[in-house]
Amino acid sequence: MTLTCRLASREDIPALLPMIDAAIIELQRGFLDADQIRSSRAIMGLDTQLIDDGTYFVVESDGELAGCGGWSRRATLYGGNHSAGRDAALLNPDTEPARIRAMYTHPAFTRRGVGSLVLARCEQAAAAEGFTALELMGTLAGAPLYQAAGFEPIEEVADDSGGAPVPLIRMHKKI
Template sequence: MSIVTVSWRSIRAEIARELHRHGLYASFCPRTGHCRDLGADGACDRGVAGDFLTPSQVAASRAVMGLDTQLIADGTYLLVHAGDGRLAGCGGWSRRATLYGGDHSTSLRDAALLDPSHDAARIRAMYTDPDFVRRGVARLVLSVCEAAARDAGFARAEMMATLAGEPLYRACGYQPIEHIETPGEVPVPMIRMGKALI
C-alpha cells in the first residue's frame, strides 16, 4: 500500500487516492542534504529538453535551472516517488521573490518575502522523470503547490516555464505574461506564466 506523508494541510483525500492508483506516494524533502542530488544534473533533469531545446540549449539551461535549497529550508518542496522508491517528479512553491534559478544562479535570486495581498506566489523547480510523464505527476505537484499557496493567502501564482512545460501549464490554466531568453552565449527561451488561484 502506498503512503502519503504530506504535511501541507491543503492535501486532499482525492489526491492521496490518485497517487495510490498510480503506485506513487508523496513526501516533502526533509533536509537539504537528502535532496541535493535533485539539481540540474539529477534524474528529473532528463525531462527538460524533449523536442523543444537543442543539446546546446539544454547544457546552457543548467546555468539557470536546478535545485533551490531555500525551497527545502522553507518546507515547500514536494517529492513524488514511485512505489519502488524511484523519484518520479518534484516541484515546489515559494513565498519569496525568486522566480526561477538554482542555488548556483546567484544573479537570479532574491530571498525577500512576497506580500500575498498583492504579489503572486512562485511555482518553482518542477521536474518529471521521463519514465513517469503523462501519469499525472506534474499535475499533482502543481495542484498541491497551488493549494498550499492559496492556503497561505496568495490569490495568484507565477512561474518561469520551459517550452517543454508550457503545454501542461496552459492546460492547467496558466497564461503567458512574457517571453524571455536567458542571458549567456546560448540563450534558452522561457515563458513567464501566471494564473489566478481564487
C-alpha cells in the same frame, strides 16, 4: 501506479540532483538544441531554500523517485542555488503572486500525473497562506502542463546567462 507526495528534506538532495539533471537533459530534447540544453543546466536546478522553507515536494511511485517541485513565498522566480540574482525577500500575498519553482519529472514518469500532483499541492499550500495568484517561469517543454493547469502566458524571454539563449515563458494563474 500509485503516486505519493510529501515534503522534501535535505536528505533527499543526493537523489534529487541526478534526477533533475536527467530531466533537464532528456525532456527538453525536441524543444532546445544541444547548446541550449547545456545552457539550461547552468540556469536551472534545485533551490534548497524551498526545502528549508517547507515548500518543496517529492513525488514517489512505489518508493521510486518520480518527480519534484514546489512553490515559494519569496521573490526569486526561477533558478537554482548556483543562479545569480536570487532574491530571498518575502512576497506580500495580498499584492504579489506566489512562485511555482523547480518543477522536474523523472524521464521514466512523464505524462503520468506527477507534475499535475505537484501543481495541485503547491496551489493548495499557497492559497492556505493567503496568496490569490501564482507565477512561474516555464520552459518550452513544461508550458503544455502549465497551460493545462490554467496558467496563461504573459511574457516570452530568453535567458543567456548560461551561454546559449534559452527561451522561457513567464506564466500567471489566479487561484
